[in-house]
Amino acid sequence: MLQVEPLDIRISGGDGRSLVEAVSFQVEEGSVACLIGPSGCGKSSVIKWIAGILPDEMDARGRLLVEGRTVDPRGGLVAAYQPQTDALFPWLTIRENVCLGLEIAGLPRAEAWRKAAPLFEPFGLNGTAHLFPRQLSGGMRQRAAFLRTIVQDRRYILLDEPFSALDAITKLRMQEWLAARLEADPRGVLMVTHDLHEATRMADRVLVMAGRPGRIVADIPIPFPRHRRSETALAPLREELKALLLEDKT
Numbered sequence: 001m002l003q004v005e006p007l008d009i010r011i012s013g014g015d016g017r018s019l020v021e022a023v024s025f026q027v028e029e030g031s032v033a034c035l036i037g038p039s040g041c042g043k044s045s046v047i048k049w050i051a052g053i054l055p056d057e058m059d060a061r062g063r064l065l066v067e068g069r070t071v072d073p074r075g076g077l078v079a080a081y082q083p084q085t086d087a088l089f090p091w092l093t094i095r096e097n098v099c100l101g102l103e104i105a106g107l108p109r110a111e112a113w114r115k116a117a118p119l120f121e122p123f124g125l126n127g128t129a130h131l132f133p134r135q136l137s138g139g140m141r142q143r144a145a146f147l148r149t150i151v152q153d154r155r156y157i158l159l160d161e162p163f164s165a166l167d168a169i170t171k172l173r174m175q176e177w178l179a180a181r182l183e184a185d186p187r188g189v190l191m192v193t194h195d196l197h198e199a200t201r202m203a204d205r206v207l208v209m210a211g212r213p214g215r216i217v218a219d220i221p222i223p224f225p226r227h228r229r230s231e232t233a234l235a236p237l238r239e240e241l242k243a244l245l246l247e248d249k250t
Contacts, residue, residue: 002190005062009054019045019058020214021213023209023214031204033207036196038209042214043192045214052075079190080157084160086165093132094130137170143174159192164194171198206218222237
């Protein structure tokens with residue numbers, strides 16, 4: 001289990017404005033938690049703190065625990081992180097992009113490729129290893145980014161709006177594809193999203209944040225499995241989530 005215990009994030013210097021206040025939650029291994037909330041409430045700041053990449057101009061105080069042990073997120077070993085864009089380096093091939101995280105972690109290049117190569121087929125990337133990102137569609141680039149993240153074998157994955165740059169149809173297909181990949185290879189996932197449809201399709205639990213400063217106002221489990229999540233079944237839950245988000249704007 002990954003746990004965040006009262007996390008406060010402030011702007012360093014100046015008026016010390018508070019961005020996030022007393023945020024606490026947990027992510028079970030093998031489950032997906034979605035973090036939703038209005039723009040500017042601190043969702044991305046929370047996920048960047050866990051990833052150990054919070055900007056220097058922000059001051060954070062809180063505890064991060066993995067399996068009950070306190071860890072320093074700045075060590076970069078807690079979770080694999082994927083930002084909003086695919087963040088593939090255009091001058092590297094897909095093979096080089098996918099293996100990059102493993103090589104940075106100290107794995108020799110040949111060994112990194114031996115580890116990544118068997119995953120190209122299940123990720124739908126056969127024949128792309130020697131291509132460059134510009135030669136792939138948006139959905140294919142996103143698959144390559146997910147492979148680069150998942151091949152690192154971390155038990156927890158942090159996703160910051162991973163589908164936001166995709167068109168509506170590609171987004172739906174990628175959501176279904178990622179859910180299938182996570183069923184085949186379960187990880188603990190924390191995903192930031194603005195999309196209520198995405199959150200209720202993907203998550204086991206939805207964490208609702210309010211702003212000014214950011215804080216969690218609801219932790220809502222989704223009471224039925226993904227294969228039973230029809231639009232009709234999800235409608236009441238989405239209305240409840242929408243009401244919570246609108247309540248914060250009044």
